[in-house]
Amino acid sequence: MSEPRHRSDMWKWQIAMRGHRRSNHATGEHRGRRSTWCLLTAIALLALFAATGQVAAQADNAFADRQLVAQLAHDLPGNITDNPRDPEFWRNLRRGSRGLTTIPDRKSDALIQSSGQRWRIFREQSLPRYGVWGLSGICVILALFFMIRGPILIETGYSGSSILRFGSLERFAHWLLALSFLVLAVSGVNMLYGSDVIKPLIGYVAFAKVTAYGKWLHDFTGYAFIAGLMLVLLVWVRDNIPNRDDLHWLARAGGLFSRGVHPPAHRFNAGQKITFWFVILAGASMSFSGICLLFPFTFSPFADTFAVINLFGLQLPTDLSPLQEMQLTHAWHAVLGIIMIVVIIAHIYLASVGMEGAFDGMASGYVDENWAREHHALWMAELNAEPSSDGVERPETPAHARWK
Numbered sequence: 001m002s003e004p005r006h007r008s009d010m011w012k013w014q015i016a017m018r019g020h021r022r023s024n025h026a027t028g029e030h031r032g033r034r035s036t037w038c039l040l041t042a043i044a045l046l047a048l049f050a051a052t053g054q055v056a057a058q059a060d061n062a063f064a065d066r067q068l069v070a071q072l073a074h075d076l077p078g079n080i081t082d083n084p085r086d087p088e089f090w091r092n093l094r095r096g097s098r099g100l101t102t103i104p105d106r107k108s109d110a111l112i113q114s115s116g117q118r119w120r121i122f123r124e125q126s127l128p129r130y131g132v133w134g135l136s137g138i139c140v141i142l143a144l145f146f147m148i149r150g151p152i153l154i155e156t157g158y159s160g161s162s163i164l165r166f167g168s169l170e171r172f173a174h175w176l177l178a179l180s181f182l183v184l185a186v187s188g189v190n191m192l193y194g195s196d197v198i199k200p201l202i203g204y205v206a207f208a209k210v211t212a213y214g215k216w217l218h219d220f221t222g223y224a225f226i227a228g229l230m231l232v233l234l235v236w237v238r239d240n241i242p243n244r245d246d247l248h249w250l251a252r253a254g255g256l257f258s259r260g261v262h263p264p265a266h267r268f269n270a271g272q273k274i275t276f277w278f279v280i281l282a283g284a285s286m287s288f289s290g291i292c293l294l295f296p297f298t299f300s301p302f303a304d305t306f307a308v309i310n311l312f313g314l315q316l317p318t319d320l321s322p323l324q325e326m327q328l329t330h331a332w333h334a335v336l337g338i339i340m341i342v343v344i345i346a347h348i349y350l351a352s353v354g355m356e357g358a359f360d361g362m363a364s365g366y367v368d369e370n371w372a373r374e375h376h377a378l379w380m381a382e383l384n385a386e387p388s389s390d391g392v393e394r395p396e397t398p399a400h401a402r403w404k
């Protein structure tokens, strides 16, 4: 529309222009609305595509997973079943079913070994709990015994003359065994209770050092213990063969619970013979299980032992995996170790504060004659029957002065 030539036409022109502009404006709005719709539709379509893609991808993954699981199940050792959901199949795996491996490492033929969980619970809960009961139990019993019975005194007092009870080889054998056992016992107990008892006292760093040295000592002292055990067996086996007099001694409980009662005994009484054979057998078993732990997966002591025990009608498992062998060996070593410590605490008590004059024999080799007559009357009688052949000077016992 061209501009008006006359001013009077101006208002028409202005109205027309306003209308023109208005119609232009209306067309822009319309276009904007259309593009917004397009955009929203595109976003919705994209979201729809994405969601569909996501569902499809999940379905694909699930399918692939199923295929993978099926493949794994197919390839599992033993190839028990193709169906991975078969509960029997998983039960067998949990029970330690084993397959075949083409590598020499026999440990890898079991996928799941639940016996490891049982062993861990035993190691962390049952073993320390029952161990504490055993160790504190024997201390309480000995303390009560000491309070009620007191030390077993030489009733006739020291005679002043002494006789040779243990030669130097016997004493060397005993102390080699005793000292090595004490090192093993202390370092072993530290492995079991150290982190609960010692670590809070001395801190992490010191405890780590102490325990590392203790473990090292434990490993090497084992050999000294084995040597001591063999020597002790050699020097004392003859005097520890049971005989009928031992039954008499046992029937009267060795006079331990009644003052003035001294059932006659040979060089070793029945109680000492029981201690001796216990130390020899338990010590041998501790030594062998220790060697099995030192050289892991080298021996399988339990399967063979169980096979022998089964001859007597029991049904113990004989198809044990290498890991189960190690777990059982460790459990046996720890339990027997605690039982040995309990027995040896009682032995140390009776051979020291519990019985007047007993320690001298293992310290100097000599014991007071009255002590020997009261506790080992048959041995004294045997010695008196023999002509004195040792030709050794018999000094007073070192304890003589102490107890007189």
Ligand code: HEM
Pocket (backbone or CB within 6 Å): 165, 174, 177, 178, 179, 181, 182, 232, 268, 271, 272, 273, 275, 276, 279, 344, 347, 348, 351, 352, 358, 359, 360, 361, 362
């Ligand atoms: C500080 C610790 C120990 C002391 C004070 C001690 C003391 C003694 C004494 C005095 C005897 C001789 C008893 C007698 O004359 O009739 C003896 C014997 C014996 N000891 Fe020990 N001993 C100790 C540790 C050990 C250990 C750790 C073991 C073994 C692991 C052990 C095994 C034996 C055996 C087998 C006998 C011979 C049987 C018996 O008398 O019971 N001893 N001990």
